[in-house]
Amino acid sequence: MEKTTIQLETQRVCEALAKEGWVSYEQLREGLEDTLNLDKAITILKTSMNEITETTAGTPKKQGLQLTGKKLTKKRITEFLKDTFGSAPTKREKPWKDWRDVTMTIRFRTPCLAAMPREDGTKEEKRQMLFDRNAGGDIIFRSGHWRGLLGKAIEFLDDFPKYGKDKIMFDPHPVIINGQMTKQTRICPKGTGFTYHEALAEGAEITVDVAIPTSRITVEDFANMMVKAGKFVGFSIAGSNQGFGRFEVVGVEVNG
Secondary structure (H helix, E strand, C coil), rough: CHHHHHHHHHHHHHHHHHHHCCCCCCHHHHCCCCCCCCHHHHHHHHHHHCCCCCCCCCCECCCEEEEECCCCCCHHHHHHHHHHHCCCCCCCCCCCCEEEEEEEEECCCEEEEEEECCCCCCCHHHHHEECECCCCEEEHHHHHHHHHHHHHHHHCCCCCCCHHHHHCEEEEEEEECCEEEEEEEEEEECCEEEEEEEECCCCCCEEEEEEEEEEHHHHHHHHHHHHHHCCCCCCCCCCCHHHHCEEEEEEEEEEC
16 A cells, blocks of 8 residues: 555544544544554554444443543553554654764863772772873773763753663763862761862863764754753762762864
C-alpha cells in the first residue's frame, strides 16, 4: 500500500472513530503513526468499527478490549496495538547528528575543589585532597567530571532525554596553574572532621572542547543550559552541593 493511500485510509478510519465519539483524530493518529505495519492496523481498525457492540450493561466491547467509557485514551490505543502486534508502538527518536565543535570557557565565582586523596602520609595528611595532574604538572579534569555536571544541567532543558549526557562529548584542556591555586578547608560530609582541598581560586578560568549534536540541542540552548548550571549546580569535583564550583560562562565559541 502506498504511503499516501495509508495516510488517507488512516485519516478516514480515524475520522469515523472520532465521529462515533471513541477517540479524537489526533489521539489515534499519534497511536498509529509509529506502528510498523500501518496498513494492517488500518484493516484491523476498519473491521473493529463493524464489531463494536453494546453489552447489556452498556459497556462497549472492541476486539476483546474492554473499554470503561466512550473515550478511547492514548493508553488504551497503546494497549490495543500491543495486543494486536505483540508490542507497543515505539516513538521514533530524532537522530543524533549535525555535530558542531565548540570551545567553552568558564570562570569560577567560588573555589573549585580537588577530591583525589593523598596516597601517603599520616591519617591526617591523607585528608588532603589533590587534583589529578599530567606529566607537566598541569591540572587535568576528566570528561566524566563534565558529564557529571551535564547530568544535572540537562534538567534545565525541556524534552531532552537524561541519557543525552552520554551523547555530548567533552575534551577538557589541561589547566596551567599560573597562580590560580588556593587551599580550602571543608567540613567532611559524614561529620567526621575536616578535609583539606587544593582548589582553583575564584576568578580562575578553565576551558573544554565540546561536540554537540545540534539535531537535538542547539549551541545556544547548550550555552543557556550551562549558564544556569553555573549559577545553581556548579563544577567542583568535591563540594558542589555545598556551593563550591559556581561559575559564569565566559564564552562558547563555534569552531570551524
